[in-house]
Amino acid sequence: MTAPLDAVRSAVALVCGVDPAELDAATDLAALGADSLARVSIADVVEADLATAGVALHIDDASLGRMRRLGDIVEYVVAHGGVLSEA
DSSP states (O other): OOOHHHHHHHHHHHHHTOOGGGOOTTOBTGGGTOOHHHHHHHHHHHHHHHHHTTOOOOOOHHHHHHOOBHHHHHHHHHHTTOOOOOO
16 A cells, blocks of 8 residues: 555655655655645655546645645545555
């Protein structure tokens, strides 16, 4: 089972060009330079990872705009049924 935190951490690291080991749920997205365009890219990566695992989830723009921390994305994924499992 892949934890949602790990999946979101990987997506944020990929888009923001940072080491995933440096990220946790409290990581502030703005401090990483994640503007609105980067957040859309993060959502795209998370959604693609979920789709690979057979989970259909879309992070809508309004919700995405309210996400300030990495943990906010994780909470959204979990709340909307996006629990990842290995394919």
